[in-house]
Amino acid sequence: MKLRTHTCGELKKTHVGETVTLSGWVHKRRDLGGLLFVDLRDRYGLTQVVFHPDTLSDFSVAESLKYEYIITVTGDVVARDEKTINTDLVTGEIEIHATDLKIQSTAKPMPFEIFDTQKGEEDEDLRLRYRFLELRRERLRENVIFRNKMEQHIHKYMQERDFLHIATPILTVSSPEGARDFLVPSRIHPGKFYALPQAPQQYKQLLMVAGFDRYYQIAPCMRDEDPRADRSPGEFYQLDC
Numbered sequence: 001m002k003l004r005t006h007t008c009g010e011l012k013k014t015h016v017g018e019t020v021t022l023s024g025w026v027h028k029r030r031d032l033g034g035l036l037f038v039d040l041r042d043r044y045g046l047t048q049v050v051f052h053p054d055t056l057s058d059f060s061v062a063e064s065l066k067y068e069y070i071i072t073v074t075g076d077v078v079a080r081d082e083k084t085i086n087t088d089l090v091t092g093e094i095e096i097h098a099t100d101l102k103i104q105s106t107a108k109p110m111p112f113e114i115f116d117t118q119k120g121e122e123d124e125d126l127r128l129r130y131r132f133l134e135l136r137r138e139r140l141r142e143n144v145i146f147r148n149k150m151e152q153h154i155h156k157y158m159q160e161r162d163f164l165h166i167a168t169p170i171l172t173v174s175s176p177e178g179a180r181d182f183l184v185p186s187r188i189h190p191g192k193f194y195a196l197p198q199a200p201q202q203y204k205q206l207l208m209v210a211g212f213d214r215y216y217q218i219a220p221c222m223r224d225e226d227p228r229a230d231r232s233p234g235e236f237y238q239l240d241c
Contacts, residue, residue, distance in 0.1 A: 003072055009045020013093045015077045022047060022096065023072045023104065025136070026065050028115070036062050040073065040096075043141060048086075048095040049073050055099050062098070068107040068114060074100040151218060154239060163214040163241060168203035170220070171195075175202060180224035182234075196222035200240050216241035 004023045011020065027041035036051040036059075051062035055075075065071065075098040086092030111129075112122045114136050127134045134140055155165065174181045174195040181195040197203075200219045207215045219240040227233040 007044035008042040008047040016079050018077050021074045026069045047091045070105040072102045073098050158216045163216045168200040182222045198223050
């Protein structure tokens with residue numbers, strides 16, 4: 001069985017009649033008297049999957065599904081009844097009538113709900129301990145996707161104007177700029193330390209002298225200082241050009 005032919009945020013009415021394979025997490029499940037409905041989730045979206053004992057070889061496998069199980073499903077794309085169309089989903093006009101199901105991974109009960117309705121009220125230490133689970137939440141996932149899109153836009157904008165993306169060193173010499181340095185001990189040179197850059201200022205100046213007048217990078221800046229309104233403590237990124 002293939003892991004997938006499509007993503008969970010891709011299928012529309014134009015795909016009706018096709019046989020597809022999807023993989024993802026069990027987001028929600030509803031047992032309606034012999035029929036089992038599962039919202040299958042990946043990072044691209046949600047798709048409703050319908051499990052029926054007459055079309056699935058082993059319906060007991062479907063009945064064993066729990067939240068956050070990872071499954072692979074093969075089935076036919078069917079148009080939803082007009083009354084059951086979900087306008088909140090890109091895939092809301094269709095559903096998958098499953099003919100094959102494989103559990104790729106089971107899951108223990110979650111330390112907190114993954115559902116998008118949750119706002120992250122849980123204890124911060126708990127959320128940080130299970131950060132890989134919290135990143136499954138829609139709000140955090142959208143933050144990661146937004147940052148990626150923003151960086152793509154920056155690269156496109158700068159390179160269209162003939163700027164060169166040049167990454168400067170992370171391990172450098174100490175040059176305090178109003179904050180304390182983060183120091184990294186050297187194994188090869190005992191008793192000596194590298195510093196993490198507070199800004200790529202000196203390297204930028206070297207590049208200018210070398211003739212790279214149009215340089216840019218999305219630079220990591222490491223500063224041992226108190227939090228500020230416009231950046232996180234310790235580490236932040238800035239467009240340097």
